[in-house]
Amino acid sequence: MAEFIKVTESDISFVQQLAQKSWNAAYKNILSQAQIEYMLDQMYSTKEISRHLNSENYHYYMIKEEDQVTGFIGFEFHYEPATTKLHRIYLLEDFIGKGLGKKALSFLKEEVADSSDKRIILNVNKDNPAKAVYESQGFSVFEEKVFDIGNGFVMDDYLMEFRF
Template identity: 65%
Template sequence: MKLIKATEKDIAVIRDLARKSWEHAYKDILSGEQMEYMLSTMYSAEEIKDQLQQPRYHYYLIKDESSDSYDGFIGYENGYEEKTTKLHRIYLVPESKGKGAGKYALEFLKEKTADHGDLRIILNVNKYNPARAFYESQGFRIYEEGVFDIGNGFVMDDYLMEFIIGNPED
């Protein structure tokens, strides 16, 4: 398992991994229309390019070296709030589940967050996404709930979770 810093040349790979992951993860949670809307706005080539050009926003591809394939990706932003890194996205393709890629990526994120000097990682997770249990198993806890208008008549109904760097339980 290896994380590789993504660049603009990887935008098509990120978009493909997002689609594969979302079609599996959200098929029973979001309508097809909402999924397409979110993928076309949040994962447009322009949106990803803009994020890659921001010095505090980072994308890494998660590579399975044994199969020489990508298992997913992670996107995060240091300094999102004071002393806080935001995990904007971590997605794995269905065939990578259970290989430890998610845990590996979160450990990497915890190290990068600490190296940056941030003391907290936050994320949003859909209330009906089973990934919530995974985050909890990795030391994250719910600190708030939120319903967010994302346009086009759609909302995100999420738990907001956090991980405190240096937590004795991590």
């Protein structure tokens, strides 16, 4: 049974290690190594994660299965009116395809149902097979967008939503 453990400041370096491992597995055939490293530096710096952890609406949880941390999820309540944004959900490569992503999405839906938000949004790379997992859990594409993230890199994403 999956457990979701709230991340604290003392867990930041562990989250950074999980991000490094999971990103290199998830994006090795989608993004260049240079873009992976750039995005990890931007999105998972100690300063950035600490800023998130000190925000009342942003939450990180480690995903634990059978006494082993298998990944993490990060989301933000009230990102837009009545909307929670799923910013991060990553599993270590050995745990992909074992239903943990679906359990994490169920956990997220429960957390959002307890808030005043009525919608969950997320971005997923157009070449990421995780899109099918989101669709199997009731998410649908509402827009396609290319984001310039600096340093000559872009994110070419589907924007997806789940409505309660």
